[in-house]
Amino acid sequence: VDDPTDDPSGEWVALVRDGDLPLERAVRVDAGDLHVFLYRTEERIFALDDRCTHMGGPLHRGPVKAHVPQPTVTCPVHGSIFWLTDGRVVRGPAGRPQPVFEVRVNDGMVEVRPASHA
């Protein structure tokens, strides 16, 4: 199954070459219907839906605080703050958590799939 939307179990989707993902700079990578915010630290890669749950603001344009116990991104439109780990809302106006993705590096590519909250 090549089309991830056909697979309810959630297939991994390759987004970008591992070597092309910058360190400590937020980027947006699109793949089909996915618009993914990616942020790499020395330890790991965070992946969230790039469109703010409030009104769709582009999270990759917002400031990231990475060197704190709970890294956050601030939406550049109205200032909602989300945890990078699980997308929870730290400060509104957003009322819903930001969807997050699981991330892995496979065969030199950064891949994501929707994180299951089951």
Ligand code: FES
């Ligand atoms: S669109 Fe992100 S806080 Fe409003």
